[in-house]
Amino acid sequence: MAVRRLYPEQPLSFAFTPENQAWAQREIAKYPAGKEASAVIALLWRAQEQEGWTTEPAIRAIADMLGMAYIRALEIATFYTMFQLAPVGKKAHLQVCGTTPCMLRGSDAIIEMCKEHIAEHPHELSKDGDFSWEEVECLGCCANAPVVQIGKDTYEDLDPELFAKILQDLEKGRPLKPGSQTGRQTSCPAGGPTTLLADPTLKAEKV
Amino acid sequence: MTTKPIIIDGKQIEVEPGTTILQACEMAGVEIPRFCYHERLSIAGNCRMCLVEVEGIPKPIASCAMGVTDLPPNKDGAPRKVLTASPMVKAAREGVMEFLLINHPLDCPICDQGGECDLQDQAMAYGVGGSRYDENKRAVEEKYIGPLIKTFMNRCIHCTRCIRFMTEVAGVEELGAISRGEDMEITTYLDRGILSEMSANVNDLCPVGALTHRPWSYIARPWELDKTESIDVMDALGSAIRVDSRGKAVLRVLPRNNDDVNEEWISDKTRFACDGLRMQRLDQPYVREAGRLRPANWDEALALAAQKLKEASPERIGFLAGDLASVEEMFAFKDLASRLKVANIDCRQDGAKLDPALGRASYLFNSTIAGIDEADAILLIGTNPRLEAAVLNARILKRWRQGGLKVGVIGEAAPLTYKYDYLGAGGQTLQEVADGKHSFAEVLKDAKRPLIIVGAGAVARADGAAILGMASRIALGAIEGKDVGGWNPMNVLHTAASRVGGLDLQLVPGKGGLDTAGQIAAAAVGKLDVLYLLGVDEIDVPPGAFVIYQGHHGDRGAHRADVILPGAAYTEKSGSYVNTEGRVQLTERVVFAPGQAKEDWAILRALSAQVGNALPYDTLAQLRSEMYKDVPHFARLNEIAAGSLDGVKALAKATGSISAEPFVSSVKDFYLTNPIARSSAVMAEMSALKKNMQDSPRLKAAE
Numbered sequence: 001m002a003v004r005r006l007y008p009e010q011p012l013s014f015a016f017t018p019e020n021q022a023w024a025q026r027e028i029a030k031y032p033a034g035k036e037a038s039a040v041i042a043l044l045w046r047a048q049e050q051e052g053w054t055t056e057p058a059i060r061a062i063a064d065m066l067g068m069a070y071i072r073a074l075e076i077a078t079f080y081t082m083f084q085l086a087p088v089g090k091k092a093h094l095q096v097c098g099t100t101p102c103m104l105r106g107s108d109a110i111i112e113m114c115k116e117h118i119a120e121h122p123h124e125l126s127k128d129g130d131f132s133w134e135e136v137e138c139l140g141c142c143a144n145a146p147v148v149q150i151g152k153d154t155y156e157d158l159d160p161e162l163f164a165k166i167l168q169d170l171e172k173g174r175p176l177k178p179g180s181q182t183g184r185q186t187s188c189p190a191g192g193p194t195t196l197l198a199d200p201t202l203k204a205e206k207v
Numbered sequence: 208m209t210t211k212p213i214i215i216d217g218k219q220i221e222v223e224p225g226t227t228i229l230q231a232c233e234m235a236g237v238e239i240p241r242f243c244y245h246e247r248l249s250i251a252g253n254c255r256m257c258l259v260e261v262e263g264i265p266k267p268i269a270s271c272a273m274g275v276t277d278l279p280p281n282k283d284g285a286p287r288k289v290l291t292a293s294p295m296v297k298a299a300r301e302g303v304m305e306f307l308l309i310n311h312p313l314d315c316p317i318c319d320q321g322g323e324c325d326l327q328d329q330a331m332a333y334g335v336g337g338s339r340y341d342e343n344k345r346a347v348e349e350k351y352i353g354p355l356i357k358t359f360m361n362r363c364i365h366c367t368r369c370i371r372f373m374t375e376v377a378g379v380e381e382l383g384a385i386s387r388g389e390d391m392e393i394t395t396y397l398d399r400g401i402l403s404e405m406s407a408n409v410n411d412l413c414p415v416g417a418l419t420h421r422p423w424s425y426i427a428r429p430w431e432l433d434k435t436e437s438i439d440v441m442d443a444l445g446s447a448i449r450v451d452s453r454g455k456a457v458l459r460v461l462p463r464n465n466d467d468v469n470e471e472w473i474s475d476k477t478r479f480a481c482d483g484l485r486m487q488r489l490d491q492p493y494v495r496e497a498g499r500l501r502p503a504n505w506d507e508a509l510a511l512a513a514q515k516l517k518e519a520s521p522e523r524i525g526f527l528a529g530d531l532a533s534v535e536e537m538f539a540f541k542d543l544a545s546r547l548k549v550a551n552i553d554c555r556q557d558g559a560k561l562d563p564a565l566g567r568a569s570y571l572f573n574s575t576i577a578g579i580d581e582a583d584a585i586l587l588i589g590t591n592p593r594l595e596a597a598v599l600n601a602r603i604l605k606r607w608r609q610g611g612l613k614v615g616v617i618g619e620a621a622p623l624t625y626k627y628d629y630l631g632a633g634g635q636t637l638q639e640v641a642d643g644k645h646s647f648a649e650v651l652k653d654a655k656r657p658l659i660i661v662g663a664g665a666v667a668r669a670d671g672a673a674i675l676g677m678a679s680r681i682a683l684g685a686i687e688g689k690d691v692g693g694w695n696p697m698n699v700l701h702t703a704a705s706r707v708g709g710l711d712l713q714l715v716p717g718k719g720g721l722d723t724a725g726q727i728a729a730a731a732v733g734k735l736d737v738l739y740l741l742g743v744d745e746i747d748v749p750p751g752a753f754v755i756y757q758g759h760h761g762d763r764g765a766h767r768a769d770v771i772l773p774g775a776a777y778t779e780k781s782g783s784y785v786n787t788e789g790r791v792q793l794t795e796r797v798v799f800a801p802g803q804a805k806e807d808w809a810i811l812r813a814l815s816a817q818v819g820n821a822l823p824y825d826t827l828a829q830l831r832s833e834m835y836k837d838v839p840h841f842a843r844l845n846e847i848a849a850g851s852l853d854g855v856k857a858l859a860k861a862t863g864s865i866s867a868e869p870f871v872s873s874v875k876d877f878y879l880t881n882p883i884a885r886s887s888a889v890m891a892e893m894s895a896l897k898k899n900m901q902d903s904p905r906l907k908a909a910e
Contacts, residue, residue: 003348003390006397056397069380070396078385 004078006056007086014057020046024065036066040076044083052093053084081136086123089131092170094118095149099138105145109160111135117167130171143187144180153178157190212286213275219286228270228278228289229257237291240300240329242307242414243366244271247470248375254307254366256329258299262288267299297333304334310345310389311415312361319357320416322429326364347392352382353400354892355407355475357421365391369409369418376472377405378604378624393417400896404597404877407475411461422479422889423459427451436463438784438792439477440531440704440777441884442596444576445786446473450481450778450797457481457778457797467577468786474597475893476877476884481778483887487761489773490802500771505803505813512739512755512770513817516547519736525726526552528714529742529758530703530881533782533794534841536774536807537705538834539822540741541714543811546820550720551735554709556743557663557873558724560671561699563710565857568850569675570710572788573695574658575847579606581694584654584685586647587627588637588678589618589870590662594877595702596787600624613654615640615647618662618870634674634865641677641684648681656694657685663702664873669866675699676861683852683859697855701787702873702880704777708785711838740764741807742774744882757810759800760882772814773804776883780806781827789847791840 016024024043031038040062047058054077063073077083084093096114098107114133118126122134141147144156148163155166155178162181169176184190210221213228215235222231227250232239242254252272259270261278270289278287290296308330315321347360365384370393373382381401384391395401410420432451439446439460446469449461460481462473492508493500503511516524526544528537537554544552555561561570574582579602592600600623606612607625614627617636630636630647639645643652651657659682665674682697701707716722721729723746729735731749738748742758748767756768759776777784779800785791800806805813808830815822824830835841840848878894879885 003392004386069383071380071383071394074396075383075385079387 004081004085006074007053010056011051012057014047014051014055014061016047016061017050020050028066037068037072040066040068040073041080044073044077048083052090053087084123087125087132088123089118089125089129089133091130091173092150094131094133095136095139096133097137097139097141097145097147097149098135099142101138101142102146106159107146110146110148110158110163113160113163113167117164131167141187150176156180157182157184211275213278214286214288216289216291222275224274224276226275228259228261228268228273228275231275232259232270232289232291239270239291240333241271242325242329242364243368245368245371245412248368248371248412251367251371254364255303256300256307256333258296258303260290260293260295260299262290267295300333301335304330305338305340307364308334308338309340310361311364312344314359314362314416318359318362318416319419319424320362320413324416325414345389350392350394351398351400352395352418353406354889354896355421355479356401356410357419357424359417359419360392361417362415363393363417364415365393366414367393368412368414369393372409372412373401373403373406375608376408376601376605377403378601379403379406381406382409400900402897402900404474404476404593405472405601407478408462408472411471420459420479422482427453427458432458433797435795435797437778437794437797439473440784440794441474441477441480441881442598443701443704443706443787444468444596444598445704445784445790445792446477446598447792448473448477450795452778452797455798455801457484467575468790469598470602472598472601476597476880476890479889479893480884480887482889483760483883483885484776484778486888487882487886488801488804489759489761489765489771490800490804491773492803493765493768493771495769500768503770505805508770508772509810509814509817512772512814513819515737515753515755515770516739516814516818521548522550522719523734523736524549524551525721525730525735525738525752527556527723527726527738527740527743528552528554528705528709529556529740529744529764530705531777531883532705532709532742532807533777533780533784534705534708534712534791535782535827535830535834536741536811537709537712537714538837539808539811539815539824539830540739541712542822543815543818543820544739545717546815546822547818550717551726551729552714552720553716553723553726554705554712554714555667556723556746557667557703558671558722559663559666559706560668560675561666561706561710562672563713563715566850566854567711567789567848568695568697568852568854569858570699570701570707570854571850572660572698572700572786573850573855574656574698575788576602578656578694579603579658581656582606582654582658583611583656584613584615584650585658585660586615586640586651586681587618587623588659588661589665589668589674589872590660590700591619591621591623591872591874592660592662592700593621593623594872594874595662595700597877599700613647613650615650618665619872621872632869633867634670634870635867637674637677637681637865641681643684651681651685654685655689656691657682657696658698659685659696660698660700662700662870662872663706665870666699667873668868668870670863672861673863673865674870675858676863677865679855679859679861682855693849695849695852695855697858699787704784704786707787707789708783711785711789711841740768742882757807758882759804760886762882762885764882772810773800773802774807774810775800775804779804783841783844785841789849791842791844791846791848793844 028039043062118131157180241257243251257270258267350358370382439448447463447465451459464471492503494503730752735752738752739755744762744764756764757772778797878890884890
């Protein structure tokens, strides 16, 4: 994990949209009086969803909302890698899993493609500013490795061709189908069922 | 509650519930190495240096974070056995030490902490000789956390003592740890300077050389310094300090432990104003000639001063003692005045309306500083303890953090590091509380240990006596009908180190004499011929009178002086100081006064011979024995001769109208309150920084 720093160029201000503000108030109300700071992760996450990335004014604004010291909110924002401290691609930020199962199933090739088609380094914007990528730790879809997460969905069973198609679809704004890209259902065996092949209506043989 | 037995290295001891294994080991006389653990901070348990073995538990245990009562009992009910010297413990310590040293640079030869470094000492005692690590060491970006703290973040071992100190003791949540794991870095929010009056204590707490004192960096090695235990005079608390000197120079001031006063903290002013001891010093006598001061010798200066004192009639002479004067010189000062039959004498240059005739309790911090730990309601009247006595404010914060303390403030709504009820700005609110009309009056009524603190700013007003009277009535009302034992709820928080000593000496106008304001007014209209200032630098003396200034710094008093008698600063003389709670403490001479400057009592003795009325003591010991006859409690060092509640009752009799003007603190600029601090380059830098910070709304929010 690299050293995480705030991005040098920051927007001047941050404010929740009215809907998010109302949501934030409900979130804060979940915690007892004096423990408002417990809502910090939820609020930072919502701010990131709103802005695309976690900005310095957002960190301050949320710390003020929760009565926390700025440094405490900054600690949270820098501790969790889910908070993007630098601007991400306008169209998509790709989180490529590089943990062992994905690596064994070829995530290296996907990362190479990211370097080639998006940007040389993770957390760097592509030339048009539409894309960015990063390597992340296990996304919990090891049976469908390799996996890329975009937003809240994962795209599984990738190989360079399928990944190239995803990139093109993103580029053109075509809708994507989350889940396995090879067409298998969830994490069922890739070549069709391998167990329970007999007619389930028949009684199992006694061993 | 029952105690619990535990066997430590074969020695059985009984401990109170809540004791940690580390504390139990200390009770048993076994030293446990540690980095993150500190008695006065919360437990973090993240350095792992304090690992011990508990028989029957397979893995080593962090002794700082494990309570003795939390250990599951042995099956047969026998006490648990803790081993601190077993092979497992030895291996664990060596392992932890090796990990800590993996990323710690081997720059001890150029590190300021070298020689007083916990990591160095413990690596010698508990580490292994070599390292098996040959990767690159971690490099950390430099941080800026203010002009007082020099950072070498490569050296940081992430003990988080500094973070906990700033949050828990200084009460300013400024430091934090960003990122995590190996990349964890201690920093402030976006590298802004720390805005606390106590910040430099983190330099002492830092067990490695990551945070060191910037003003003293690369000046000296700890083993070259002469270490002298002394008392601080920057505020009226009398914090215990250790003054380190080399040759003729005081190089640094560090805190000493004194649970009754400063625990083990000191303010940044106490610590860093010592460079002011080398600047702007009066190192030889001066005489004003044709409007300009010219260097003179002692004979000339003393003769001139004596001649003026002899020529003037006693009622046209004024004697004023300043804020940094020790009891000894004030005694000689008073003695000289009475021999000259001068009644115009005062030690209250701020004009405090305190009258020693009412008894000692009328001007002391009666509840004592340690008494704050018991308080459950505090009313601050016209005081900002954060600026006037930063260490005392930390004590209030400590009590506040334990819960169950209500603080009310009448005066300025300043940031005090803890939450308080802001009652109002001035006399009207005080009146409401006194009449029981204010909601805070109920708080005081319900309090078991109420504490009323009146600041020097409120006492020094023209209506100071009435304010004191009303505050005393509130205090007496708050304990009325309650069984409070010896608790005295009325407190005066002084800001000058010399004030209580002066009041103990009855250094106030004699019969028909003029007080400070009276003398200044008399001088302005030409009714005063000679004014003798003993380190008086906080007031302007109008032209006209002949001013004899005796002091150690070329500050306001010296600029106005007609003859200057160079004296010694607090590190250059052995002198008694009485702190705000009435505790008599002794400073030690660390270095000699510069140039021809002399100890102040000796100057007064020499001058008295010149005026033909020699003081009857030739040594400091003789002076002290005379003084102890006069004021016996000065002889009882480090003790408080408590005043009786009668003093407060006498104070409560004072009535009078209180003007509507809001109460203000006597301290405007924390860093520039006395001539030593005003001569200090470090204090000047801090003062300027603080002003800049206050202009920036984003930074101000952090205060």
